[in-house]
Amino acid sequence: MKAAYLTTVVAALFCAASLSSQAAGDPVAGRNKNSMCAGCHGIPGWRTAFPETYKVPRLGGQHAEYLVSALKQYKTGERNHPSMMAISASLSDQDMEDLAAYYASSYSGPSK
Amino acid sequence: MKNTKSMIGLALAVALAMPACAGGNAEAGKAKSTTCAACHGEDGNSPTASFPKLAGQHEDYLYHSLKAYKSGKRKNPIMSGQVANLSVQDMKDLAAFYAKKKGLSQKY
Numbered sequence: 001m002k003a004a005y006l007t008t009v010v011a012a013l014f015c016a017a018s019l020s021s022q023a024a025g026d027p028v029a030g031r032n033k034n035s036m037c038a039g040c041h042g043i044p045g046w047r048t049a050f051p052e053t054y055k056v057p058r059l060g061g062q063h064a065e066y067l068v069s070a071l072k073q074y075k076t077g078e079r080n081h082p083s084m085m086a087i088s089a090s091l092s093d094q095d096m097e098d099l100a101a102y103y104a105s106s107y108s109g110p111s112k
Numbered sequence: 113m114k115n116t117k118s119m120i121g122l123a124l125a126v127a128l129a130m131p132a133c134a135g136g137n138a139e140a141g142k143a144k145s146t147t148c149a150a151c152h153g154e155d156g157n158s159p160t161a162s163f164p165k166l167a168g169q170h171e172d173y174l175y176h177s178l179k180a181y182k183s184g185k186r187k188n189p190i191m192s193g194q195v196a197n198l199s200v201q202d203m204k205d206l207a208a209f210y211a212k213k214k215g216l217s218q219k220y
Contacts, residue, residue: 052176055170060216060220063160066163069162078187
């Protein structure tokens with residue numbers, strides 16, 4: 001009886017652990033997905049298009065949670081910017097988490 | 113132009129006036145940032161994950177964001193309340209203050 005109970009508890013813990021690692025972002029995966037982002041956010045001094053020109057915001061070291069919420073807001077249209085809306089439309093929730101983790105950590109290690 | 117002396121004088125006058133009508137003043141921005149610090153941290157390095165870090169962000173992007181909150185183009189219940197009392201100069205000064213801080217980078 002005790003062994004069965006213990007097994008259940010351990011199994012439950014494993015399930016919980018694997019669940020959280022899926023939801024959390026993987027910066028290495030994020031690095032592999034950022035080809036659409038680097039073109040604007042990775043070039044020093046790059047500006048947005050006319051008529052409102054301002055520098056594309058720096059993402060390095062920003063809070064991952066904030067980046068995810070921003071991407072989600074672009075996806076729903078709550079936040080309005082043509083390029084960002086188009087790009088975030090193609091991102092899954094996992095993509096967003098991975099990209100956010102990559103930028104938050106300023107990960108610069110090897111890509112897989 | 114016939115009179116080069118007056119041209120030089122005019123150019124000099126314009127050049128000297130430039131700083132006065134330029135962008136924001138970081139010193140003034142620091143004085144105005146006490147309310148902002150509550151959420152965004154004293155130097156813009158927000159400790160709370162849902163409030164973005166401002167330290168080291170591009171000055172013109174910060175100014176653009178504040179303007180967007182003020183005009184309602186960008187909607188956020190907290191921020192729209194905060195910018196209601198900010199003048200154009202206030203927004204420029206705050207942007208200048210946070211842009212000078214060390215924080216966000218473009219090295220990924």
